[in-house]
Amino acid sequence: MERIENLILGAGPAGIAAAIRLGKSAKIIDKNNFIGGQSASLEIGEAVFDIGGHSFHTPHPFVKDLVYNSLDMYEQVRKAYCYSYDTLIPYPFQKNFRQINNEEVVAECAKGLETVDPGRHSDNFREFIANRFGEGISKHFMNPYNEKLWARDLTKLDAKWVGERVAAPEGIKEKFDLEGGKRKPLQADTVVGYPAKGGFGEIYKALAKKVHDLELGVFVTGIDLKKKEVYTKSGKTYAYDNLISTIPINELIKITVSVPENIRKMVNKLEYMSLKCVMVAINHPVDTEVQRIYSGDNDNPAHKTAINHNSSDWLRSRKHHGIMGEVSYSDYKYMHRKDLEQWFLDCLKKMGIIKGFDEVMETRVVDIKYAYPVPTHDRVEIMTTARNFLVENNIHSLGRFGEWAYINSDEALARGMILGEQILGK
Numbered sequence: 001m002e003r004i005e006n007l008i009l010g011a012g013p014a015g016i017a018a019a020i021r022l023g024k025s026a027k028i029i030d031k032n033n034f035i036g037g038q039s040a041s042l043e044i045g046e047a048v049f050d051i052g053g054h055s056f057h058t059p060h061p062f063v064k065d066l067v068y069n070s071l072d073m074y075e076q077v078r079k080a081y082c083y084s085y086d087t088l089i090p091y092p093f094q095k096n097f098r099q100i101n102n103e104e105v106v107a108e109c110a111k112g113l114e115t116v117d118p119g120r121h122s123d124n125f126r127e128f129i130a131n132r133f134g135e136g137i138s139k140h141f142m143n144p145y146n147e148k149l150w151a152r153d154l155t156k157l158d159a160k161w162v163g164e165r166v167a168a169p170e171g172i173k174e175k176f177d178l179e180g181g182k183r184k185p186l187q188a189d190t191v192v193g194y195p196a197k198g199g200f201g202e203i204y205k206a207l208a209k210k211v212h213d214l215e216l217g218v219f220v221t222g223i224d225l226k227k228k229e230v231y232t233k234s235g236k237t238y239a240y241d242n243l244i245s246t247i248p249i250n251e252l253i254k255i256t257v258s259v260p261e262n263i264r265k266m267v268n269k270l271e272y273m274s275l276k277c278v279m280v281a282i283n284h285p286v287d288t289e290v291q292r293i294y295s296g297d298n299d300n301p302a303h304k305t306a307i308n309h310n311s312s313d314w315l316r317s318r319k320h321h322g323i324m325g326e327v328s329y330s331d332y333k334y335m336h337r338k339d340l341e342q343w344f345l346d347c348l349k350k351m352g353i354i355k356g357f358d359e360v361m362e363t364r365v366v367d368i369k370y371a372y373p374v375p376t377h378d379r380v381e382i383m384t385t386a387r388n389f390l391v392e393n394n395i396h397s398l399g400r401f402g403e404w405a406y407i408n409s410d411e412a413l414a415r416g417m418i419l420g421e422q423i424l425g426k
């Protein structure tokens, strides 16, 4: 049996960062045959796709240093738009709604803003939207867009995370801070990074070169926390001193023996949102500078469309380009339609992103079960109890679904590096 001081489950950003910090004492195993987890990329012809639209930005200078010292990065202003009432307006909606080609909608949004009380306490995300943006913006964009994205009633979400993600309305200037250690909402002029060559996954392939020991294609099927052993599909067993797990915490608890029933029950209450990522490979370069389009319209299945080949000059120079639609679903929102790909293609045509269906080389739907951890009201209490129990048993649950936290890959890197240092006693 192989014995490892710090065994890491998952070769995504969090696992890679922890392994870099832990050096020779660490080994990563991952069920996939590729590196990067949710931050990996794939190709169809010369078209490059990430698993949903990805770009790199971070408020942590030490994370930026790690990434930018590992590969060449390309930087540009993020050109994002909202498609609403048949108009493409700059992102975010709440700052640019006056450009909508519908006087009544603009008047309702403006009137709602006059009556808002941003200081009023909000018990949930839906209340936050009403308090911050007023009736018009809530009705015409923020509610339908967020219901589409989160695939559930917005009162189920708490409002504690909004400061990091939801931009303020018109008239309020915000700066996208790249030093402060805390994420700020994206703005119309935010500068983002992307690998100078290849897809987003190149970042993690480059970082993985710094990992001492990494084994792919190893599916973990069981953990005995008393014996401190990990069991795998192939029958191989690994013994560990510390286990760092970046697999979804509910899945971790499911495969671990000797976990108290109350903890099992608690983690089963954690909610997630799933995604169908509709990938469209077209047989020529795209004829637009747009990078992202956000839509709250019900006649478009995607809440976000990512025109991936505007993420770098290298991608722009490719013969084939890739466009992605992010379509969310959950127990509360059914999205298993057979015509999903054609539906999305119709929307691309309507928005002017493609001119005809003869441009389409191939479409593919990638299903992501665990896409977004939902910030429900009981999430913090559940995670505190579950993670404390695991730490007492030398298991550290880390990363987007290990911590059930709505974080990007840069934050997963930061948390992996910090945990590595804590384990080393630094």
Ligand SMILES: Cc1cc2nc3c(=O)[nH]c(=O)nc-3n(C[C@H](O)[C@H](O)[C@H](O)COP(=O)(O)OP(=O)(O)OC[C@H]3O[C@@H](n4cnc5c(N)ncnc54)[C@H](O)[C@@H]3O)c2cc1C
Pocket: 009, 010, 011, 012, 013, 014, 015, 029, 030, 031, 032, 036, 037, 038, 039, 051, 052, 053, 054, 055, 056, 057, 218, 219, 220, 221, 246, 247, 248, 275, 326, 368, 371, 372, 398, 399, 400, 401, 402, 407, 408, 409, 410, 412
């Ligand atoms: C649609 C979408 C858009 C996003 N956009 C951005 C963006 O613009 N910028 C950004 O920085 N981030 C973005 N993110 C977030 C980013 O992808 C994640 O935050 C990041 O990949 C999380 O890293 P992680 O290491 O915590 O988990 P993951 O990347 O999920 O890695 C976990 C790893 O664990 C492995 N694993 C799971 N179960 C087992 C098992 N039983 N045995 C062995 N291995 C197992 C998996 O194979 C996986 O490789 C986006 C995510 C989504 C879904």
